Amino acid sequence: MSRIIEIENRYSPGCYSMRDIAIVRGEGAIVWDENGERYIDCVAGFGVANIGHANPYVIKAINEQANKLITCPSVFYNDKRAELMKKLDDITPENINRFFFCNSGTEADEGALKFVRLATGKTEFIAANRSFHGRTFGALSATWAEKFRKPFMPLVPGFYHVPYNNIEAIAEKINEKTAGVIVEIVQGEGGIHIGNKDYFLSLRKICDEKGLILIFDEIQTGFGRTGKMFAYQHHNVYPDILCIAKSIAGGIPMGVVCFGEKIGEIPRGAHGSTFGGNPLVCAAALAAIKYIEDFNLPEKADELGKYFIQRLKEINSKLIREVRGLGLLIGIELKKRSFEYVRKLLNHKILANPAGPTVLRLMPPLVIKKDQIDEVVEKVEKVLKEDG
């Protein structure tokens, strides 16, 4: 066993399902292990590396910013933070014009839930079955799966889960205490389930009629992943709060709660973050967004995603129940547990991840090349054929 693996095994917290490789370098959609073995990365840091590893824009931006100013709390104004706020205002819906910076997806959802409580004075939320919103107490309360929730009961009260893509189920759950609804446009962790247009249109309507705040969690689907800058653009339905994180800053940790008039200003001292919106991460985010725009990554994800899905659908294996996805957020629903195939693919030098118990998730950097996709398809076919 390598020294790296030995040390990590000894000191790690134990909560991760470790894969037996030590990754030491990356470029584009490729990573290398400590022995120089090459892997195609269809995990992309759980959806962080949309613009690819070692992205030149981000490298340059963080080098320059590190030489100027790394930290600057949000009580002081800062040039990079101001620039990023302006940019986010440009790329988010018109009704959104305020941005709270934090450091992860769960913090973005946590902030959103707190802001909704502040704005409405109400305490209940509706979320969807199979949803994933994070692991801090508020976000975990909005998350559906028993395996994440059960060890930490009691959670925050007032969260109700109803079937996804089912507007009647939401309508039935609304009462005078309901503050808002939180939902993903494509459920990632829950198994790559795609929300439909009518669902989102009706959801917008019902939230307007009942005075509820609509939160879209685009932590996994944002920044080109599904073939649009944000996945709500597939449906032209706008949220009151948009939560983003993961790929926003090219790999440097950042989460953002994006909101507008329906929430209004957050009272002084009611929320905050030490690291949130520091100049280093803001410079990285500006560079990452510029790269996404300069190289039309949403369009690329759309084209490559269609190609990838088509090629996967052509695989003739009895183990496949369904191939589905949007852009480069792709799931292969298997008749067996997916983790076994994650391990098998690793032996064939492909990094993949499960999404729920039976779905194999392929979520490469959006800069992946067509011949690399061909290589992944070939290896997926191989491991599935080995087993029928």
Ligand SMILES: Cc1ncc(COP(=O)(O)O)c(C=O)c1O
């Ligand atoms: C939709 C969604 N929301 C929230 C989160 C939590 O993000 P983080 O792990 O950065 O806290 C994730 C992470 O996978 C996610 O996919």
